[in-house]
Amino acid sequence: MNYFHAIAIAAILTSILTSGGSCHKSCRTNASLMKSIQYQLKLVEDNDGKCDCNQSPSTPSSGKVGFLVSNSKDLQNIGNGAIVVFDTVTTNIGGGYDKSTGVFTARVDGLYYFTWTVLAYTGKTFYTKLILNDTIIARNHAGAEGMSTYMPSSQSAVLQMSKNDKVSIRISTNGKYMIGDTWSTFSGFKI
Numbered sequence: 578m579n580y581f582h583a584i585a586i587a588a589i590l591t592s593i594l595t596s597g598g599s600c601h602k603s604c605r606t607n608a609s610l611m612k613s614i615q616y617q618l619k620l621v622e623d624n625d626g627k628c629d630c631n632q633s634p635s636t637p638s639s640g641k642v643g644f645l646v647s648n649s650k651d652l653q654n655i656g657n658g659a660i661v662v663f664d665t666v667t668t669n670i671g672g673g674y675d676k677s678t679g680v681f682t683a684r685v686d687g688l689y690y691f692t693w694t695v696l697a698y699t700g701k702t703f704y705t706k707l708i709l710n711d712t713i714i715a716r717n718h719a720g721a722e723g724m725s726t727y728m729p730s731s732q733s734a735v736l737q738m739s740k741n742d743k744v745s746i747r748i749s750t751n752g753k754y755m756i757g758d759t760w761s762t763f764s765g766f767k768i
């Protein structure tokens with residue numbers, strides 16, 4: 578919708594600019610035209626999904642952002658503070674998640690929801706935390722020590738993010754053994 582408004586405005590402005598010498602006078606006198614332009618501009622400005630010229634081609638014009646990722650392989654002995662890289666992308670609308678680094682970058686300001694689940698292998702631990710830039714937001718304690726079965730753990734967060742803020746899942750102390758495939762996942766979306 579906003580796109581069409583922008584196109585309509587562009588057409589109006591173009592017709593004014595190309596009408597040459599007569600433009601200046603009629604622009605000043607035609608109050609209804611100016612009112613219409615101002616109204617259309619306001620619609621575009623008020624629209625949350627306004628055109629972002631820096632957006633990636635995979636960003637739909639709806640402005641929607643959402644991803645779901647998992648890891649093709651089990652992860653073992655990942656060091657403290659290392660990013661848990663989920664290398665398999667199921668959904669990445671808006672292109673905010675980078676599967677080579679494991680980092681989600683907000684392309685637009687907004688309120689975002691994240692959740693992740695880790696399944697720790699029998700007898701092992703895989704403690705993680707969600708980091709916004711460098712700040713710990715939430716921790717997840719998936720520990721199956723002394724157990725004869727696997728142990729899952731989930732966490733979630735709602736975050737007000739600015740453009741270029743980054744979210745990642747990192748090891749909190751101990752990343753002994755996370756089961757991969759689709760047992761452990763990381764997802765998020767813009768509310």
Ligand SMILES: *[C@@H]1O[C@H](CO)[C@@H](O)[C@H](O)[C@H]1NC(C)=O
Nearest residue numbers: 603606607608609610611613
């Ligand atoms: C003013 O603009 C409207 C279109 O918004 C047009 O229909 C009308 O003829 C114009 N009037 C004058 C005097 O230019």
Ligand SMILES: *[C@@H]1O[C@H](CO)[C@@H](O)[C@H](O)[C@H]1NC(C)=O
Nearest residue numbers: 709710711739740741742743
């Ligand atoms: C987070 O980091 C990005 C770049 O890495 C920076 O552009 C942004 O301003 C930072 N946000 C905060 C709240 O510090």
